[in-house]
Amino acid sequence: MTYVNSPVRNGLGLSDLAPRVVQSEIRAMTAECDRIGGVNLAQGVCDTEVPAVVMEGAMRAMRDGHNIYTRMDGIQRLRRAIAGKVAQTHGLEADPEREVMVASGATGAFHAAAMALLNPGDEVLLFEPFYGYHVSTLRSMKVVAVAVPLKEESWALDLDAVRAAITPRTRAMVVNTPSNPAGKVFTRAELEGLAEIATEFDLFVFTDEIYEHFIYGDAEHVSPAMLAGMRERTILMSGFSKTFSVTGWRVGYLVADARWMGAIAYFHDLLYVCAPAPFQHGCADGLEQLGKTFYVRMALEHEEKRGMLVSALAAAGMKPHVPDGAYYILASANGLPGRTAAEKARALLAKTGVASVAGSAFFAPGSGRGEDLLRFCFAKKDEDLQEACRRLGGLGS
Template sequence: MPQTSKRISGFGESVIRKMTRISNQYGAINLSQGFPDFDPPNEIIEAGARAMRNGPHQYAVTWGDPEFRRALAEKQSRFMGLDIDPDRNVVVTCGSTEAMMAAMLTVCNPGDEVIVFSPFYENYGADTILSGAKPIFVPLVPPDFTFDEAVLEAAFARKPKALILCNPSNPSGKVFTEGELLTIARLAERHDVFVITDEVYEHIVFEPHRHRYFASLPGMFERTVSCSSLSKTYSITGWRLGYAIAPAAVVDGLKKVHDFLTVGAAAPLQAAAVEGLRFPSDYYTGLAAAYSRKRALFLSSLDKAGLAYYPPQGAYYVLVDISPFIDGTGEDDISFSEWLIRRVGVAAVPGSSFFREPVRNYIRFHFAKKEETLAAAGERLLHLRELWHADHHA
């Protein structure tokens, strides 16, 4: 038979989704793939039930139902401090995954280079390959996961077409400081580079850190494609409602790419989600407070289990350093993660799937779970050290 395309050989299956499958196989507590085990707000569920009964059931406007776009533009204008036009500046997509892919295909030509900070969410590597672009990886250095300005300047000197910025960051939980964002902005302006942001964790930020939308920086709206979704903010990861916000000239291109990728996001779910987009401001402060409690609970469990980690500043992930377990054993993060599922009953993601560098000593947990689920995972992790010793030092 004919050979499949060369581009698909450049990346493998999602490691995150693979770990979920293994977790399900062994009945482990799944702290790998980042989705909640609790329901969305009841108001959204009720609105969804009404939409399923009453419609709409046919195609929405390709780039988003008008009422959904209006509600989204009003909400994001309030939080971003920008005047966002629902018709000229918004494209509704099937999750932020499609928004990022559509953004890459809109701004990049085959052969263009794109700056990607490492560690990075695994989709970004695949996005560059599928769009025909070439990544330039710039490391974020622990413990603060900041960048070396000279290294970043050297990357910009290669005249890339775009930079991908995940803020708050998956997997490290980093929230970029205003100074770091202004450095990126200065270099993007000097070298005439687009910035594609992934800001799905925009409302999950922990004190004293603050999230600043890159597009809100002086002069940056005209070169920024702001991608996000409703998945994490309203706990509806399965609804696949995302969006891109950009200047009108870029949105015109995004609309075309999006149309031929997916035609449009689900019409009844857009109608239902308007309810969430119109929540008052205290919903978002309550969301951050709830995740702050989950963070504190899970980090205390890691402390009790004697695990070293980098406290997340935002999002709902934590990188754990497993060096004390694997050093000198011939094991790595992949074998450790699979052992963790089988023997301890808790699923994590091998950290090497997020790093360009040859890093094998991290795993990533998430804490977007009920507090009782996190407590149960913590109880299991208390036995990690003794089980590892029994299996590897018998």
């Protein structure tokens, strides 16, 4: 008997997910800004100076041979320092051996936690305007991101809208405080309302607190994990990218109940293996040696930068929403040419050489919201921010 080998034609092509994946508008504007040699206020790269103790700690770690894999949950010294930090700043007791994980950035922490705790088809509430990577991470796992709009202008939370968005498939909510892109700092009263809802419906709360030290005026940072009954259901995520100006190092952390940490650490190991070893040592030096004065000074410096950019945007006729935290400003783009926020951002870049991000990138697709907004980042070196403000000043003349 003769057998004929017939080719199996499965067909080359992208995955079912890939056609719905597009380049981040933030990355796209950064690339266009680089192409023309503009001033990039689009991406939150935070290119201010790295604290000397952090930089020297990483270099010393390299010279001392700390260049191999660490434990999947990070080096012990850093985990202990993180546990000490959350105890001091939040009053939270966390076991550094069972409840703290060093992650490949807060983004890696969220990815691993979502894989460990969510299933395809689950629904997760996010507050709009939201950080696009949170949404994209959920969609990559076929989890449904449900946008709950904050109130226009004030960005106040509507607890009735939160309740109305909950269905039998709701599994969790994501709270980003202070927030990217609005700089919203959720108040204690708002978080207590969310805690009540999370407890009533037995929801996880993923809390991204990467901007926790960028707080201005009378605003106060409150971690949901601090509230009564929230410790076991809160997945607290933060990191060092912003505070130490090391966004490229990819060192973050996650604090969670020991019941969840084993699975979260497993998926983080699977995806990232570990955060870069010498950078973990540098961040540990920073946590151990930089005290409260460092964080207070950093916030004051960024508050000055905020004032500089707010004034420039106002003078340019682009009414800014003054943020209470983080280092972004959403500003009106009504006076710029273009039908969409993306077109307006590109028009601004072409005219002034200043890159921003379309506000629509932070709202649900098809909602029509954010088309009259642009986001600007002010975590820049003074000379670069001053140049951007000078260029924006040409719009008002």
